[in-house]
Amino acid sequence: ETGVTQTPRHLVMGMTNKKSLKCEQHLGHNAMYWYKQSAKKPLELMFVYNFKEQTENNSVPSRFSPECPNSSHLFLHLHTLQPEDSALYLCASSQDFTETQYFGPGTRLLVL
Amino acid sequence: AQSVAQPEDQVNVAEGNPLTVKCTYSVSGNPYLFWYVQYPNRGLQFLLKYITGDNLVKGSYGFEAEFNKSQTSFHLKKPSALVSDSALYFCAVRDMDSNYQLIWGAGTKLIIKP
Numbered sequence: 001e002t003g004v005t006q007t008p009r010h011l012v013m014g015m016t017n018k019k020s021l022k023c024e025q026h027l028g029h030n031a032m033y034w035y036k037q038s039a040k041k042p043l044e045l046m047f048v049y050n051f052k053e054q055t056e057n058n059s060v061p062s063r064f065s066p067e068c069p070n071s072s073h074l075f076l077h078l079h080t081l082q083p084e085d086s087a088l089y090l091c092a093s094s095q096d097f098t099e100t101q102y103f104g105p106g107t108r109l110l111v112l
Numbered sequence: 113a114q115s116v117a118q119p120e121d122q123v124n125v126a127e128g129n130p131l132t133v134k135c136t137y138s139v140s141g142n143p144y145l146f147w148y149v150q151y152p153n154r155g156l157q158f159l160l161k162y163i164t165g166d167n168l169v170k171g172s173y174g175f176e177a178e179f180n181k182s183q184t185s186f187h188l189k190k191p192s193a194l195v196s197d198s199a200l201y202f203c204a205v206r207d208m209d210s211n212y213q214l215i216w217g218a219g220t221k222l223i224i225k226p
Contacts, residue, residue, distance in 0.1 A: 040121070042216035043202070090155055097212035100146070103155035
């Protein structure tokens with residue numbers, strides 16, 4: 001998948017660790033998103049960036065901290081997570097808010 | 113309130129038979145509707161979307177979906193199922209008149225049996 005890439009693909013961390021998820025899009029898009037996917041639940045939108053500016057924060061706990069240094073890169077910094085934060089974290093991008101979103105493969109996170 | 117419902121957690125179809133994955137929605141304005149597919153250990157892949165125009169939308173891998181405004185439905189269909197169609201399917205809606213956020217269904221697991 002060369003459109004939207006995510007690293008790492010798998011991550012195991014303790015509750016006191018600090019880690020970061022990385023997303024990169026090669027599509028020339030201007031909007032980027034972080035989603036949380038838990039089993040048998042709808043995707044939960046966490047953060048939205050448009051032209052590097054955060055435009056949405058859907059009541060996400062402060063232990064999740066996003067960073068968007070440019071329109072092609074998006075990070076999700078993690079610290080003092082809880083076991084219930086274990087999930088698949090998906091990054092997506094789109095040309096703008098109204099256009100189709102394209103997803104990366106996700107990072108499978110396990111918090112012990 | 114805006115919402116999307118995928119009433120079936122799982123759909124089982126024999127290979128070669130037609131398949132339907134159901135989706136109903138509720139928005140206050142005009143809807144943008146989407147279908148995505150997720151294969152194991154993969155991200156979501158865009159299949160098709162309805163914005164306006166013809167109610168029958170054709171997408172990737174032989175899938176199509178029919179927009180029915182009166183029934184507020186957007187069911188995904190394929191005339192002849194393949195084993196490789198087995199995956200998780202998500203319906204999503206955006207209210208064109210209020211905001212840009214996608215509202216997602218919980219997903220339907222499609223199992224195609226040989």
